[in-house]
Amino acid sequence: MIRCGVLILTFCFVIANASQCYNDDLVPIYCSATSQFCLKADAYNGQTYRGCAYMNDCPQGQSCAPITYSSDGTTDYVCCCVGDFCNSSGFVMPQVTSLLTVVASCIYLYYC
Numbered sequence: 001m002i003r004c005g006v007l008i009l010t011f012c013f014v015i016a017n018a019s020q021c022y023n024d025d026l027v028p029i030y031c032s033a034t035s036q037f038c039l040k041a042d043a044y045n046g047q048t049y050r051g052c053a054y055m056n057d058c059p060q061g062q063s064c065a066p067i068t069y070s071s072d073g074t075t076d077y078v079c080c081c082v083g084d085f086c087n088s089s090g091f092v093m094p095q096v097t098s099l100l101t102v103v104a105s106c107i108y109l110y111y112c
Contacts, residue, residue, distance in 0.1 A: 020084040022050045028085065037062065037080040038087035044074040050087045053080055 019031045021038035031038075031052035039053035058080035059067070068075045081087060 019052070019082075021052050021087050022085060022089075024048070024050055026050070026089060037082060038085070040079045040081075040087040041067075042077040044076055048089075 019035060019038070020028050021031055021035075023029045029052065034054065035052035036055050037053040037058045039049070039051055039057060041049045043049060058078065060078070060080065062080055062082055064077065064079035066075050067078045079087070
């Protein structure tokens with residue numbers, strides 16, 4: 001019984017401390033603990049890129065700005081934000097955290 005409780009608490013701690021962003025396909029992903037931002041970039045070629053980002057990916061901080069790359073001279077419009085799923089496209093997807101909480105509760109009730 002105690003082992004199940006420790007397992008559930010560990011699971012909930014990991015879920016609570018992992019930031020979540022959308023990837024290019026608008027699928028929720030968990031970011032590493034070292035990722036500071038979610039990113040949405042409208043590239044010069046018309047494509048939109050999404051994912052987890054680090055400080056060096058977002059020199060403008062938590063905002064949107066055109067970023068020009070010295071390597072090839074192209075400019076992308078890059079938005080960086082803090083908060084789960086803040087790099088969405090405007091439509092609402094189910095909260096993965098809520099679903100995982102329900103699943104963890106069911107596992108706890110079944111096995112403990």
